[in-house]
Amino acid sequence: MQRSTSLIIVSYNKRPYTALCLESLLRGEPRPDEIVAIDNGSADGSVEYLREDFPRQAATAGVAFRLIENAGNVGACTARNQGLEVASGSYLGFLDNDTAVRTRGWLAVLARTLEDEPDAGVVGPKLVYPFPPYDIEHAGAAISRNGRPKYLGRGRALDDPAHNARCEVQCLISAAWLMKREVPDQIGGLDEVFNPAQFEDFDFCYRARQHGFRVLYEPGAEMYHFENVTTDGSVDVNFRYITIKNGRTFKQRWRHAFSEEDGPADEECAWEPLPTRPLEATGVPPLV
Numbered sequence: 001m002q003r004s005t006s007l008i009i010v011s012y013n014k015r016p017y018t019a020l021c022l023e024s025l026l027r028g029e030p031r032p033d034e035i036v037a038i039d040n041g042s043a044d045g046s047v048e049y050l051r052e053d054f055p056r057q058a059a060t061a062g063v064a065f066r067l068i069e070n071a072g073n074v075g076a077c078t079a080r081n082q083g084l085e086v087a088s089g090s091y092l093g094f095l096d097n098d099t100a101v102r103t104r105g106w107l108a109v110l111a112r113t114l115e116d117e118p119d120a121g122v123v124g125p126k127l128v129y130p131f132p133p134y135d136i137e138h139a140g141a142a143i144s145r146n147g148r149p150k151y152l153g154r155g156r157a158l159d160d161p162a163h164n165a166r167c168e169v170q171c172l173i174s175a176a177w178l179m180k181r182e183v184p185d186q187i188g189g190l191d192e193v194f195n196p197a198q199f200e201d202f203d204f205c206y207r208a209r210q211h212g213f214r215v216l217y218e219p220g221a222e223m224y225h226f227e228n229v230t231t232d233g234s235v236d237v238n239f240r241y242i243t244i245k246n247g248r249t250f251k252q253r254w255r256h257a258f259s260e261e262d263g264p265a266d267e268e269c270a271w272e273p274l275p276t277r278p279l280e281a282t283g284v285p286p287l288v
Helices: 015-025 046-061 076-086 106-116 182-187 200-210 239-258
Strands: 005-011 034-040 064-070 091-095 099-101 120-128 136-138 141-143 149-151 176-180 214-225
Touching (some): 005 015, 015 034, 015 046, 106 120, 120 182, 176 182, 200 239
Parallel strands (some): 005 091
Antiparallel strands (some): 120 136
């Protein structure tokens, strides 16, 4: 049975990235049935683009489009939960507005994974940097027994065999994932205690797993990710403080779980800063 898909994107300034993300979705095969955009009080022309320009493109492509406008930045968790309330699809996806489609069939691959895998609830693609040689940015996430997160595959070659097979993971980042509607129906949306962002996705994955859903990484679908443009590039968000505060909340809540799991050693979890490039330097990355 074919199931409909709704993709939820939060916009907070960064209009060029939002436009790239949304317009790339219309070039995928298949296209989503519905796109829900939530704007958190942008002041850079993003709202006008979402009101006027993109709806015309979506209509031409046969994709339903909804826009929710917030007067200010209510946080990514609250905004995504607003999207969940109105999205009509039986498959629901989260995308950061600094992502873009790399493989045309990405959505079909993720949907098929959810259909084929027993008890699968959430599946994420291979996220890659949007410039040659397109190294891996994220191939699922792991948590050490002391609660330290690790981006699997970070900085490794695009075709690294260690990250080229579907597998179950402890959690995913919500920069790009697809899930069955049954997951938020059963466990609720993102916990808004993690507003504006950071660790809400790890928490969601652990809640999903607690309810018997499996969380999967599927490398057959690839998406570009500019990395931290959405939050870290926002001058009114204290990214470091939020990361530390929300990390503590996550650790306190789930220590009983990850302390018993076979996660990576703490020394493997040190964050390695890698060079990134803004959109004006990369240009529009290619569809493959």
